[in-house]
Amino acid sequence: MTSAEEYRPHRVAVLALDGLLPFELGIPHRIFGRPRDARGRRLYDVVTCSVRPPGPVETDADFAVHVSHGPEVLATADTVIVPASYELGPVYEEGRLTDELAAALAHVRPGTRLASICTGVYVLAAAGRLDGRPATTHWADAERFQRMFPKVRVDADVLFIDDGEVLTSAGVAAGLDLCLHMVRRDFGTAVANEVARVTVVPPHRDGGQAQYIHRPVPDPQLATTTAARAWALARLHEPIQLRDMAEQEAMSVRTFTRRFREEAGVSPGQWLTRQRVERARHLLESTDLPMDRVARESGFGTAQSMRQHLQTALGVTPTAYRRTFRTGGGVQRPGHVGVR
Incomplete structure (x- = not known):
């Protein structure tokens, strides 16, 4: 995007289905809609479309939304996002697409990035886009979803899963x-953090869905693990043992590990x-x-250790990551990342 001729924002098409949740x-x-480049131009072009010609789409609230685009806009998208809906009909009850929805999805070009929010994952699964892939959805729906789509590898603990060209998220x-x-994957951490800041949400949430599943309320007399996490964050460059955090x-x-997992949804080591x-x-x-200094400052000790961890978490080497994001591009990550 260095010239007017080369400038083309990444187009995100949001598929609005009847019974949709307005928040999602x-x-x-x-x-x-927030990210801009150095010249103030939008990095994304976001459009909403329906499976039908332009018109009203019912929501789960006491109002409808008017959608100005029909399904043909899906053919122009670089990313297609399917939010949750409470009226998926055969998709939710039988695991199959309606003719109308199948015809709409037929507009999506091969190689288009697909994403779902909450039970929007049913649409991707019914379309066969998740067979053999890892995926997630709202924790309360995970068992039912797994029974209906046994070819999908469901992980109910994570907040979202990035499996390259297909991404799925937990609820709401x-x-x-x-x-x-x-946004972070496309344009880097700095851009994503700025979007999070103006949206007044954290750039990352610790833990996965496990922390939101109902459990008995812990004894309020017991301490939490918040202080240990703050202590560790201030010393990431140092060797940190589990017993140090527990102290x-x-x-x-043993108690600390159990309490930490209850609160964060992951182990202290993870x-x-x-x-x-x-x-x-x-x-x-x-x-x-x-690289050796980055490894020491981030607590990995050696460049080789850092390389292994980044390759596992992001699907790219530290050198490739720096080359991409120090020049303003985006990393396309092979494999999947389930983020807790």
């Missing part, structure tokens, strides 16, 4: 996490690795420090 419909517009507000992740809360390692990956990403994007 608005998430892509809010997140993708996890759509924010997913859309911010796509910050005056707990045994959480610590995630924070170090994010520190490394920030340093790779914002500094020219040598």
Whole structure:
């Protein structure tokens, strides 16, 4: 996007289905509508379409929304997002697309990135786009979804899963996490963080859906693990043992590990690795420090260790990540990333 001739924003088409949730419909517009390039031009072009010609689409609230585009706009999209709907009919009850929905999805070009928010995943699964792939949805719907689509590898613990050209998110507000992740993937951490800041949401949420599943309320007399997490974040560059974190809360390692997983939805080790990956990403994007120094500053110790962790988490090497995001491009990650 260095000249007027080369400038073309990434087009995101949001498929509005009857019974949609207005909050989820608005998430892509809010997140993708904010990013700008250095010249103030929009990085994304967001359009909403229906499976029918332009007109009203019913919501689960006491109002409808008027959609100005029909399904043909899907043929122009670089990314198609399917928010949740409470009126998916045969899709939700039988796992099959209606003729109308199938005809609409036929407009989507091969190679187009697909994403779903909450139960919008049923549409992608019914279309056969998730066979053999990992996917997630709202934790309360995960078991039913898995029974209906046994070829899909369902993970009910994560907030979203990036499997390259197909991404899925957990329920409702996890759509924010997913859309911010796509901005980060396309244009880097700095752009995504600015969108998060003006949207007044965290750039990353710790843990996965496990922290939102109903459990008995813990004894309020017991300490939380918040202080240990803050302590660890200030020392990511140092070796941190599980017992060190437990000592910050005056707990045994066993008790601390259990409480940490209850609160964050992941183990302390998984959480610590995630924070170090994010520190490394920030340093790779914002500094020219040598790889060995980035590895030490982010707590991986060696460049080889950092390379292994970033390859696992992001699907790219530190060198490739820096080359991409220090020049303003986007990383296309092979494999899948399930973010907790």
